[in-house]
Amino acid sequence: MITILLALIIFLQFIEYIVIFDIILSWLSLVGLKFRPKFMADILNPIYSGVQKYIPTRFGAFDFTPIIIILLLAFIRGLIVMSVPEVQVTLNQLLNQ
Structure with a gap:
């Protein structure tokens, strides 16, 4: 069970890094560098549209969807770490090696 929860935490962290990378790439598009890998679009578009379906995330030119997703992932x-204390102990042991 702990292994599955640790894998889920790592997966959620990976998605968070992809969202942050997508934010950086969107800033680069402001200076004319329009580049977004297909795998990022395949991963993030369903997540973005799922959030945008329930929460209005656009205010003028600003899209707060990535921020909301990062907060939800955190x-x-x-919740996983607080609900199963063994996960926190295992994470601490892995990080201190």
């Missing part, structure tokens, strides 16, 4: 990771 909340889910926190």
Whole structure:
């Protein structure tokens, strides 16, 4: 069970890194560098549209969808770590090696 939860935490962290990378790439598009790998679009578009379906995330020219997703991912990771204390102990052991 701990292994599955640790894998889920790592997966959520991976998605968070992809969202952050997508934010950086969107800033680069402001200077004319329009580049977004297909795998990122395949992963993030369903997540973005799922959030945008329930929460209005656009205010003028600003899209707050990535920020909301990062906060949701952090909340889910926190719930996993707080609900199963063994996960926190295992994470600490892995990080201190």
